[in-house]
Amino acid sequence: MRKIAYLIILMMMYANAGRAAEKMYWLPADCSQNRQQLFSYFKQAALLGLEQRDYAFALVQQLQSGYMPTDSLMTDRALTQAAIAFFTDVAYGPAITRIGYDGLKYVPDCLDIPTLLYSALANNNFNKLLEKVEPSAPQYNALKSMIAFYNDRLQRQDYHPVKITSETADSSNHPLIDKLYQLGFLDAPDYTAHEDTLRIKIRAAEYMFEFLEDGALRQGVIEELNVSLEKRLSELKHAINTFRWLNCLRKYQYVVVVDIPAAELFVYLGDSTMLNSRVIVGKAKTPSSPLASRIDEVILFPYWTVPHNIAVKELLPGIKGAPSIYLEAGNYQVLDKSGRILDPQSINWNTLNKHNFPYTLRQMFGCDNSLGIIKLNFFNPYSTYLHDTPARSYFMFNSRYFSHGCIRVEDAIPLAKLLVPAEAPRIDSLSRMKTPPAGSPITIPMKPGIPVIILYEVAWPDANGKVRFFEDVYEKFK
Template structure:
């Protein structure tokens, strides 16, 4: 804090809160100490030998937006004043004060590049260990890098080596200069005419990077460009203009950049966990799942996530069990609100859907002995359980992990729904199209072979078989409206749960 007060005297026009780097936390203070322990406690940034490193950092800061970061978070006034030599440091003591502030800023900047600049965790529940010693780790690497004269390679060395990360970063790099161009303006597309008379449409297609020509291919038809834009927004790519497509087109590009920035920083955060263990990643708006081993994607699957009324929660946990032939113990709210009215209408409903009734002690109760008409939301002393088998609502495989929401990943007999573009139908759990294949990858060879064998000959009366997952495997359920698809292309998805409002 003394250094900040000192610099305010040097720059009387600067505001401590608005212009200077935010006050460092204990982790950042520890990082600064580690840095100077390694470098010998001397100024390193504004010396004759260190000036080029400082100038490179100042250049990084000016272009922070291309990295999904906001330069205002790093006190740009001080860096700018020092970079353009508009201020001369009076004494060696002053130089050390300023050097330490620069160091804290540099550590924070590269920590955000490596681990993500997150105002809050991207999950409502995180049962996994928090990332530790991020500032200290970056500080030690930074010092070593400077001492070896390799600072120009430092930024790419701490960025994630991840194809999804690079795709999102490249999308930001392409969109940012368009938005910052002095000639840029938002012109709403209001006409449904898919022809050359629709000037706002043609302008918007160019603004989102969809050109009317390709190198070596000549002109691209307007219909083809519209279909490309429809794919960008995860819509039916038939070249026909409809209101939902116009709505997606008219989302301000500054907002699209915010979506991309959010995705990029979550990918940074996620990358650190992918270095520790295999990761099952679900992104809700894109209704897709990716399984990573050693940081590389090895399986993609379409999924079905929660309806707007029963949204899937975001979370981080670790998968502990694979259950073959699971029972479905119907949550009380579903039993009372959805099943009970069906049972009252038709007692055969229980038999047709292989449901059995348990009392609170877990004993099976014959349905004929129950006065169903007397039951309701405030009076339902039973548990409804669906027997195992291919027609079970959980399919033949369930993947368990702890969360306070009572959700899990599972198979489903309703495979046809995976063919739909919009897949928000569940009560909050995640239905996985490739659930059996995912189970194979999570288990050892013997367990995987047993699942494959048993699944082929599954019968309605099969009993549940529980397999422990032998290797720590993280599961993340995230919510990003800008995300990559199965082909690695960035797409913008509908904000189904209105999380970004």
């Protein structure tokens, strides 16, 4: 399918150029500079998080060895097709699985790659095309720089796999020093480095791996340091291509991005991060799902409709002990299948179980409501949404994987105010109230909705543009 798409684009390129189909761009003698520049671009693929073999690799090898094909027109077209594929991947990233549900039906298309390519060739500035096509965000550049650095380390003659086994943080721990050098925390593998210097470098590594920055070489820190450089490079490549994929979407509008391993939320607009918040995501047994959708409403003082599994597994045993006390203390209502509120005393709770529970539990608004006072809704098949929470202490953990799949947002109120600025004063004033003035949830529609993307990236830049690596909590990158 992708090959057919490139052939169509290739035909468009010739049509846009207004030239005959016989026009060639690479093989004639007067095009040798363009040809060599194209081969130079392809050679940079690894430094860009791409695979050189995806771009007419065998043909390029033949041409560089002096082989001249009999059908020069078809060869020239093959090189043009490879060039379009290369610059398309530079702009948008290659097609890789990023999300399970795509409610946006989003396909990046903010650049006319064939026209840009033809224009660069026609105006003799083909050597400037790469910088025109690449994203310009600082996060992208940070990922690109780290990819280039790790590639350089892997290609050095002194590179060798390293495994740290000792928790000793001094110059006697040669594997530690080697690894700190390979990751760029040391300029050279100095086996005379002072312990204080090594502690400082360990703190820098702990920051990158989202650990307490105390300079202690604990087992968890050792495990992250022992991840191979090749695997880190693979994680970085996945991340940079996802960031490319997002580039068109965030150019002229807010885009809410949640990275599950980082347990962080970002609001991007163009090359800027407008808001960053810690979040709590699903634990491994009840994971959050990667998806794309649109936030279509903000709800103040929301009800919490308890998911069936939580109701029967976690709440029902407590309800059976003292129905009225338990339900009143949690501010729960019991609804039948028609949505009518029932008297809990009219139900024989001891006859109910996970196979027989024809009711819905709904928690009323209030300071103890599990959703807090803000809920941001978007359609998806996983019943996932963004919401506030009264349980603030969980945000203090570095590993914030505690929920049943929904996303708890530490800065839910600032997020809502940012996304619906026309209603910001209302949100600000209402959020300070203990109960809604109307006695029921207040819904603020959002038209058009704000794109929300939930990703799974083990490597991702933080709000300051520093690339960090996070726990592969769902083991998707094993």
